[in-house]
Amino acid sequence: MTVLVTGATGNIGRKVVDRLLELGVRDIRALTTDPAKANLPDGVEVVTGFLGRPETMSVALADVDRVYLAPYPPTIGITCEMIAAARVSYVVALSGGAHWQQHADVIAAAAVPAIQLGPGEFCENFAMWATQIAATGTVREPYPDVVEAPIAMDDIARVAAALLAAPDDAHLGRMYELTGPEALTRAQIAEQIGIGIGRPVRFETCSREEALATLAPVMGEQASWYVDLLAAGVQTPQQANDLVAELTGAPAISIAEWAKLNADRFG
Ligand SMILES: NC(=O)c1ccc[n+]([C@@H]2O[C@H](COP(=O)([O-])OP(=O)(O)OC[C@H]3O[C@@H](n4cnc5c(N)ncnc54)[C@H](OP(=O)(O)O)[C@@H]3O)[C@@H](O)[C@H]2O)c1
Known part of the structure; x- marks a missing residue:
């Protein structure tokens, strides 16, 4: 029962490997462009390749039963065809709605x-x-009232690992919109980060231009894309759900808990 983890050194893919091991899955194959640098845990089979280079995928997919599919839209069509041809039982894919809709549609229409x-x-x-x-x-920031339910990448990985470790036909074909435990405004998220790091964090509303000037040094070209995405969020408040708890048996962590775990990032 080999599980192939693509993007296995990525932000989420690497955590999927760890969570699969915790669940007792031993037959894990990890895909990376550079096995020497990948630093994957002992016992994990490491293969060279990348979803963006389909010619590397046949070897990676040989005798694989399940796949964690990292998001790589440019080659998602051919990737799905190769996974289906390899007679994989099922894939767990990081995908999503909004600008990921086309990616999600290709996966939903695939023959796997x-x-x-x-x-x-x-x-x-x-x-x-x-x-x-x-x-x-x-x-x-310019939009204090945008409501979101942020989720930690490790909770996404926990869900992916749980779904890969224990096959259940009831999940096949589903799109699970994973969220953190609470829906909060941006201003409340700032406050909760303050609670997590043990120092008050204030929120001040500023113009779009000021926000861009602040974010550009950190996010580069993605800053304006991100601020536009936030603006669109004013009309579409996100609601929290309990899917992480339902699918893994343990609730998703809050933004305050995440900030506490990552306090060193905030100086
Ligand atoms: N919020 C949402 O709704 C949503 C939904 C879906 C996806 N996402 C996106 O998913 C990302 C997280 O996914 P992830 O952690 O699995 O992926 P990731 O951190 O982007 O990592 C992907 C891995 O693929 C490999 N890779 C090799 N060549 C690459 C190339 N040219 N371009 C990109 N990757 C290359 C790299 O590993 P090696 O170097 O070891 O080969 C890398 O570690 C987020 O950053 C987000 O943008 C977001």
């Missing part, structure tokens, strides 16, 4: 059963506030 995980905002994304929190104890 899939379970898709569509997270919204990651807790890890709030590391982009670290510089301003360390320097001023204040977050300045």
